[in-house]
Amino acid sequence: MTSPVAHLLPTVAVEGAGVVRIADYQPGSSYGPRELIDFEFLWLLRGSAIWTVHAPGPIIGPRIVAPVSLLPGTLLLAPTGAVDSFTWDRATPSRHAWAHFRVTDPADLPEPGTWPLTRDLTSAPFLAALCRYLEVLGGQQSSDARRRSDQLLGLLLDLFVRGPLDEPAAALPALVAAATTVTARIWAVEGVRLVEVHELATATSVSVGHLYRVFREHYGLGPARVLELVRLSRAAVMLQRSNASLTEVAAACGFANAYHLSRRFRTAYDGPPGAYRRVAARSDPMAPVRAAGLLPVAHVLTAEDD
Numbered sequence: 248m249t250s251p252v253a254h255l256l257p258t259v260a261v262e263g264a265g266v267v268r269i270a271d272y273q274p275g276s277s278y279g280p281r282e283l284i285d286f287e288f289l290w291l292l293r294g295s296a297i298w299t300v301h302a303p304g305p306i307i308g309p310r311i312v313a314p315v316s317l318l319p320g321t322l323l324l325a326p327t328g329a330v331d332s333f334t335w336d337r338a339t340p341s342r343h344a345w346a347h348f349r350v351t352d353p354a355d356l357p358e359p360g361t362w363p364l365t366r367d368l369t370s371a372p373f374l375a376a377l378c379r380y381l382e383v384l385g386g387q388q389s390s391d392a393r394r395r396s397d398q399l400l401g402l403l404l405d406l407f408v409r410g411p412l413d414e415p416a417a418a419l420p421a422l423v424a425a426a427t428t429v430t431a432r433i434w435a436v437e438g439v440r441l442v443e444v445h446e447l448a449t450a451t452s453v454s455v456g457h458l459y460r461v462f463r464e465h466y467g468l469g470p471a472r473v474l475e476l477v478r479l480s481r482a483a484v485m486l487q488r489s490n491a492s493l494t495e496v497a498a499a500c501g502f503a504n505a506y507h508l509s510r511r512f513r514t515a516y517d518g519p520p521g522a523y524r525r526v527a528a529r530s531d532p533m534a535p536v537r538a539a540g541l542l543p544v545a546h547v548l549t550a551e552d553d
Contacts, residue, residue: 258401259408260351261286266396267346267385272335279332285349287325288403290368290378291317294341297334304328306360317343320369322378324362324407344382348400362408377403419543422461425451427547430474434548439478440501444470466539476536477545479515482508483532486524493520 269292272278280301296317306326317323325331327349335341350356368375381399384392419427429450430442447470448455462470482500485491491499497508512520515535523530531537536545 258398258405259355261348261397261401261404262351266387266393267344267381269342269344269382269385272341272343274335274339274341275337276335276341277333278335280330281332282330283325283327285347286327286404287323287345287347288400288407289317289323289325289343289345291319291321292342292344293319294336294339296336296341296343298323298325298331299334300329300331302330304330315365317365320367320375322366322368322374322407324364324366324404326364344378344385346381346396346400348397348404350404357408362410366407374403374406377406419547420461420465422451422453422458423465423544424547426458426462426470427544431548438501439481439499441478442474466541468539473539473541473544475511476515476539476541477548478502479512480533480536480545482512482520483516483523483530486520487530487532496520 272294279299282302283304298315298317304326305328315323366374368378377399381396381403384396384399426447429447433442433446434440444455444458448458451458459469462468462473466473468476478500482496482502485496485499489496493505493508497503497505500508502508502511509519512518512523516523533542533545536542
């Protein structure tokens, strides 16, 4: 029977992985140089390490990679063909998890050198969760655990090399990211409300005019309209997925009253909230946000609710 995990994403097929293992090193230990005949995923659980590439393989390309500092929360993909070595933390014992594997069909991978050598697990919690589950499977001896490890390593590899894994805030212009973060903090403390443009300008140490120019340059909209579209998308989600009254929706999404919400809702959704609720099951509540290119902004603001 095929595991449902195999259908989560188009994964890269890997073989020979077995299960993830754990290794411990005393302070000041070293390993290598060694030549990799396959790929290796490695992530630190405790301590630190310096990873040095002495001779890059074809995956890295012709350049020599500078030593890379590895800390807990860093996932390393050491590529086949490279000659590398590790120097472990000089002050404290280190522990890492690792798995070797072969890619069944190298054509499944993007062009060599187009993906990073490390990923930050703290900013990609879904990758961290896969790593933790692989650690659990590493303590099991069954053939099912071995097969599932191969499936999950293929999924992990696919996500690692293809992404996209950039944090939403990283996809935003610096001033937009700063204004969005300010708004998120206000909403987290005070609840969702109208945040005045002058508040954002003061908090980000720029003039109101400059803040308008940056938002309009990137989105064709001023900051007030950007944040209003996000608040309206929240209202659309509530209309779609709750029995809250229009008055309750308005209060939860920072509108003065139901009339104010209805008037502004029409501008984005081409109809009143009541009509939207009747057809909401067939609607995308994020459609106006998506059309304006504001999904990264909305994602940052929503993530602060968690």
